[in-house]
Amino acid sequence: MSLTLTEAVALLKEHDLLVTVVNQNATEFQAVEYDSRKVKTANTLFFCKGVGFQPQYLALAVEKGAVAYVAMQAYDQPVTGIIVKDDQKAMALLSAAFYDYPQNELFVIGITGTKGKTTTAYFTTNALETSTAKKTALISTLNTVLGPKPDQTFKSKLTTPESMDLFADMREAVDNGMNHLVMEVSSQSYLKNRVYGLKFDVGIFLNISPDHIGRNEHPTFANYLYCKEQLLVNAKVCIINREIEVFDQLLQAAKATTDPDKIFVFSQTEQPGVDFVYHSLESNLAESKFELQAKSQKAQELALTGEYVASVPGDYNEGNATAAIISAGLAGATAPMIQAALKQTHIPGRMEVLPTKGHGTVYIDYAHDYASVKRLVAFLRAQTQTKEDRVIVVLGATGDKGISRRQGFGKALSEERADYVILTTDDPGFEDPKAIAEEIDRHIDHDQVGHVEYIADRASAIEKAITMSKNDMVVIAGKGADAYQKVKGQDLPYPSDLVVAKQVIEKLGAQPKK
Ligand SMILES: CC(=O)N[C@H]1[C@@H](OP(=O)(O)OP(=O)(O)OC[C@H]2O[C@@H](n3ccc(=O)[nH]c3=O)[C@H](O)[C@@H]2O)O[C@H](CO)[C@@H](O)[C@@H]1O[C@H](C)C(=O)N[C@@H](C)C(=O)N[C@H](CCC(=O)O)C(=O)O
Numbered sequence: 001m002s003l004t005l006t007e008a009v010a011l012l013k014e015h016d017l018l019v020t021v022v023n024q025n026a027t028e029f030q031a032v033e034y035d036s037r038k039v040k041t042a043n044t045l046f047f048c049k050g051v052g053f054q055p056q057y058l059a060l061a062v063e064k065g066a067v068a069y070v071a072m073q074a075y076d077q078p079v080t081g082i083i084v085k086d087d088q089k090a091m092a093l094l095s096a097a098f099y100d101y102p103q104n105e106l107f108v109i110g111i112t113g114t115k116g117k118t119t120t121a122y123f124t125t126n127a128l129e130t131s132t133a134k135k136t137a138l139i140s141t142l143n144t145v146l147g148p149k150p151d152q153t154f155k156s157k158l159t160t161p162e163s164m165d166l167f168a169d170m171r172e173a174v175d176n177g178m179n180h181l182v183m184e185v186s187s188q189s190y191l192k193n194r195v196y197g198l199k200f201d202v203g204i205f206l207n208i209s210p211d212h213i214g215r216n217e218h219p220t221f222a223n224y225l226y227c228k229e230q231l232l233v234n235a236k237v238c239i240i241n242r243e244i245e246v247f248d249q250l251l252q253a254a255k256a257t258t259d260p261d262k263i264f265v266f267s268q269t270e271q272p273g274v275d276f277v278y279h280s281l282e283s284n285l286a287e288s289k290f291e292l293q294a295k296s297q298k299a300q301e302l303a304l305t306g307e308y309v310a311s312v313p314g315d316y317n318e319g320n321a322t323a324a325i326i327s328a329g330l331a332g333a334t335a336p337m338i339q340a341a342l343k344q345t346h347i348p349g350r351m352e353v354l355p356t357k358g359h360g361t362v363y364i365d366y367a368h369d370y371a372s373v374k375r376l377v378a379f380l381r382a383q384t385q386t387k388e389d390r391v392i393v394v395l396g397a398t399g400d401k402g403i404s405r406r407q408g409f410g411k412a413l414s415e416e417r418a419d420y421v422i423l424t425t426d427d428p429g430f431e432d433p434k435a436i437a438e439e440i441d442r443h444i445d446h447d448q449v450g451h452v453e454y455i456a457d458r459a460s461a462i463e464k465a466i467t468m469s470k471n472d473m474v475v476i477a478g479k480g481a482d483a484y485q486k487v488k489g490q491d492l493p494y495p496s497d498l499v500v501a502k503q504v505i506e507k508l509g510a511q512p513k514k
């Protein structure tokens with residue numbers, strides 16, 4: 001992989017991003033980097049970007065071999081400086097060029113939404129497994145999969161990687177023989193221009209509710225919506241959930257750049273302009289069965305009508321699965337292939353079900369905002385068998401970010417009348433977990449929620465909930481498959497909610513007979 005100074009300058013000029021070039025002595029770059037600690041070779045082009053950037057990082061990069069840098073200002077360094085109007089946009093464009101536009105060799109499906117991105121990404125990837133002969137790469141909050149070998153799967157750092165990492169990942173996927181890519185597209189990735197200039201073959205918009213607004217994230221809901229909307233503006237084919245409150249605005253955004261014939265709308269209810277309708281047939285504690293109907297000519301042409309079973313319970317997962325079915329169909333999978341895949345999809349930390357003998361049913365779920373906790377508690381309430389069966393909830397709220405979630409949890413637990421709530425620790429960061437719990441508690445309507453208590457140690461909170469449960473639904477919410485607690489800038493090891501719950505069930509001798 002390489003890039004010449006002439007090519008870089010031409011590309012930046014084409015996008016009206018170039019200000020000037022200083023010390024024009026470098027000619028060709030054999031490596032690109034944005035972290036001085038990672039610079040390894042001479043002929044590196046270094047990117048100065050980000051709120052935490054400091055000039056000494058560039059000095060270190062130069063010491064280690066950087067021959068040029070891209071920045072929004074010139075620095076006192078003897079190497080070539082490519083001065084640009086926007087460092088993040090420049091990094092995305094030049095990274096794509098450096099890695100020789102790997103997106104052109106992949107069918108790229110992008111997924112956005114406040115909730116359901118990871119679930120839909122896993123459904124879609126599995127649905128494509130047969131039609132692409134296992135050549136579908138995945139970039140998700142949980143894992144990044146760039147090839148079939150075990151060492152080509154690794155834990156992701158972000159939901160959507162930094163642009164340079166994204167294009168490097170895509171190149172690696174192509175080199176590993178992949179020809180499709182399913183990826184989550186966070187609103188933050190548009191805010192930070194991580195996907196600037198990238199065209200998606202299919203863009204999915206699942207839902208939007210207030211979240212990710214505040215320090216380090218979006219200043220307002222309008223900005224959050226605008227960033228998410230950009231996926232539709234940059235997709236050749238759009239799939240949109242009709243039930244989104246701001247659907248009309250989304251449709252307009254999609255239509256600005258996409259032929260209406262390439263926009264697919266899905267809904268739970270029949271209404272004008274909808275291409276696909278899904279109806280729930282049976283939603284139980286282990287899976288969801290639903291029917292998908294094609295309503296428009298273009299939908300019928302995809303031949304996806306039929307009954308589907310999604311392995312992940314929760315009626316909202318039928319919407320996620322529907323989006324996955326349509327996108328997989330557009331990418332060439334047939335209904336039988338998708339039906340077989342959805343039945344078997346396992347998504348770590350999303351509605352993991354542990355039935356017990358004598359201690360009810362335990363759910364581990366990543367629900368960590370108002371909308372997801374509300375839907376989860378409502379769903380589990382509907383599954384209780386008798387009036388005496390309780391919904392017992394274990395949760396905490398993260399420190400340093402998502403502050404509005406504390407109020408949201410209080411509201412969701414009150415509206416859905418959780419019977420027993422144990423507040424506990426969930427990635428407190430630099431905050432005091434007890435103070436976070438007290439804040440959630442202040443937003444709980446104690447006339448609606450049976451009982452609320454605080455147990456600082458998460459494993460002990462889980463143990464108490466399962467031990468006290470008889471025929472109840474125990475929900476351990478918020479951390480999903482995370483095997484750490486984020487405390488004061490460190491990831492402290494934590495066995496994960498699933499492992500803790502299994503240990504408790506074993507200790508109680510409550511494993512169900514196989
Ligand atoms: C607010 C935000 O998005 N920040 C991201 C951004 O940081 P930044 O560009 O400001 O960079 P920085 O960390 O201040 O560091 C400045 C620069 O100095 C460099 N550096 C630093 C130290 C050094 O010794 N040498 C050096 O060169 C760094 O590599 C960096 O390029 O770029 C970094 C990678 O270059 C990301 O790690 C970082 O994500 C932070 C950790 C984060 O928490 N982001 C969250 C909000 C996020 O992006 N979340 C979304 C999901 C949200 C959703 O579900 O919708 C996501 O896509 O993951």
Ligand SMILES: Nc1ncnc2c1ncn2[C@@H]1O[C@H](COP(=O)(O)OP(=O)(O)OP(=O)(O)O)[C@@H](O)[C@H]1O
Nearest residue numbers: 114115116117118119141316350365366367372375
């Ligand atoms: N369509 C939906 N509506 C409401 N809640 C949902 C929906 N889909 C999933 N959830 C809930 O949200 C949780 C997170 O789901 P998932 O990881 O798929 O979403 P995500 O968009 O990737 O989340 P995040 O951005 O927080 O990583 C699930 O565990 C479930 O409780």
